[in-house]
Amino acid sequence: MLLEIRQQYTFFGILLYVASTIFVLYMSMGQPEPAVWNGLFWMIQLFICVNAVAKSFLAESKGRILYFYSIAGSVDFILAKLLFNVLFMSIMSIISWILFIVLLGNPVNYAGRFLGINLLGGISLSLVFTFLSAIAARAQQNAVLMVIMGFPVIIPQLMLLMRISNVVFSDVLQGGLWEIVLLLTGLDMLVIILAVILFPFLWKD
Amino acid sequence: MRKTWWKIVCIILLIYTVVGGFLFSVPAREILHETIRNLYFHVCMWMAMMVLFTTSVIYAIRYLRSQNLKDDIYSVNFAKVGIVFGVLGYATGTVWASYTWTEYATSTQIFKEPKLLGAAIALLVYFAYLVLRGSITDVDKKAKVSAVYSIFAYIMLFPSIWILPRLLESLHPGKEGNPALNFNDLDGRLRIVFYPAIIGWTLLGVWITSLKIRLDLLKNKNILHG
Numbered sequence: 001m002l003l004e005i006r007q008q009y010t011f012f013g014i015l016l017y018v019a020s021t022i023f024v025l026y027m028s029m030g031q032p033e034p035a036v037w038n039g040l041f042w043m044i045q046l047f048i049c050v051n052a053v054a055k056s057f058l059a060e061s062k063g064r065i066l067y068f069y070s071i072a073g074s075v076d077f078i079l080a081k082l083l084f085n086v087l088f089m090s091i092m093s094i095i096s097w098i099l100f101i102v103l104l105g106n107p108v109n110y111a112g113r114f115l116g117i118n119l120l121g122g123i124s125l126s127l128v129f130t131f132l133s134a135i136a137a138r139a140q141q142n143a144v145l146m147v148i149m150g151f152p153v154i155i156p157q158l159m160l161l162m163r164i165s166n167v168v169f170s171d172v173l174q175g176g177l178w179e180i181v182l183l184l185t186g187l188d189m190l191v192i193i194l195a196v197i198l199f200p201f202l203w204k205d
Numbered sequence: 206m207r208k209t210w211w212k213i214v215c216i217i218l219l220i221y222t223v224v225g226g227f228l229f230s231v232p233a234r235e236i237l238h239e240t241i242r243n244l245y246f247h248v249c250m251w252m253a254m255m256v257l258f259t260t261s262v263i264y265a266i267r268y269l270r271s272q273n274l275k276d277d278i279y280s281v282n283f284a285k286v287g288i289v290f291g292v293l294g295y296a297t298g299t300v301w302a303s304y305t306w307t308e309y310a311t312s313t314q315i316f317k318e319p320k321l322l323g324a325a326i327a328l329l330v331y332f333a334y335l336v337l338r339g340s341i342t343d344v345d346k347k348a349k350v351s352a353v354y355s356i357f358a359y360i361m362l363f364p365s366i367w368i369l370p371r372l373l374e375s376l377h378p379g380k381e382g383n384p385a386l387n388f389n390d391l392d393g394r395l396r397i398v399f400y401p402a403i404i405g406w407t408l409l410g411v412w413i414t415s416l417k418i419r420l421d422l423l424k425n426k427n428i429l430h431g
Contacts (some may be wrong), residue, residue: 079326138350139341148336149354152329156365187364194360198353202267
């Protein structure tokens with residue numbers, strides 16, 4: 001099941017997209033301040049996510065959905081999609097971080113900690129967008145809907161992520177870091193549980 | 206008569222709230238002064254909104270279990286009136302803030318205020334719910350998809366208006382629990398108007414919703430009964 005989904009993705013297309021966006025940023029910004037770097041980084045993450053993950057349901061043709069419907073249960077299907085998108089987004093976050101280091105400089109003081117935050121952010125974004133794209137795929141004009149539904153949900157997540165990733169730029173360790181990490185992880189679990197419970201209703205069509 | 210008693214209660218409570226809210230004596234507080242009377246309106250709006258959204262999500266779950274279009278109509282109308290109360294809560298909050306916060310806070314501080322952002326996000330999520338409903342034409346599909354989304358939206362309320370603002374620094378009171386329900390914080394003189402006011406506003410919300418539901422049921426009579 002997983003392998004099947006994995007094949008159909010235009011992995012290199014997205015990769016090219018990431019690389020060219022970051023290159024354009026480099027051309028216009030040079031080496032920005034840590035705060036700007038942080039903001040840009042999460043914005044790029046967001047747009048990668050919208051472009052790659054959000055398409056996961058929208059890009060499927062009717063015939064293919066029918067095929068999946070016949071070979072797999074709804075819970076297996078949504079779990080496979082979530083898992084795939086999480087992996088995909090984690091790889092993408094790491095690649096874009098490497099590109100950021102190469103082109104825009106590296107203001108990060110604690111690499112390990114930032115790696116963790118980075119992965120957490122990628123996972124959170126991909127989970128939310130996978131679930132929302134499953135909903136939006138049921139409606140017309142789904143690309144617009146995706147954005148309308150996604151952004152209010154994503155704003156608090158991004159706010160939290162930017163807040164905790166500020167920690168790695170300064171030498172002083174701020175309190176409340178673990179609280180926010182826990183909150184984000186909790187949110188992720190919540191989205192997974194909701195997706196598993198609610199997806200069967202969307203699937204029967 | 207059997208079913209109208211709560212409407213009468215609602216009217217009496219609201220008259221009492223408005224009269225009592227403006228005329229009774231209130232404790233004098235730093236910065237707040239007389240604006241503390243807004244407690245009877247601003248906080249009650251959010252309470253009523255939560256009650257309406259909760260009812261809405263209960264009907265959404267019922268719809269998913271029963272596939273009965275009536276439940277969908279209940280759910281969407283509770284959500285719509287809940288949104289109205291949310292907007293009113295925001296408006297009364299703005300009035301309140303303009304008399305209190307502006308005395309010592311800068312405008313950037315107010316714009317970055319986590320509680321305001323949280324509430325705005327919560328309302329945006331629910332606006333997206335209406336947009337989602339508008340974009341699907343098939344009745345059954347619309348009901349199903351919007352029921353799923355409304356459960357999701359309800360769950361998203363909790364991080365955005367309950368958890369997140371509690372973690373961040375804020376001008377708004379209530380970082381440690383709910384200030385309005387805290388007995389040490391709330392004077393007895395406030396309480397005798399505040400609790401009836403919550404009930405009154407909530408009943409008003411339910412009343413408006415029930416009228417809207419009856420209208421919708423009549424409009425969709427031919428679909429509902431085959």
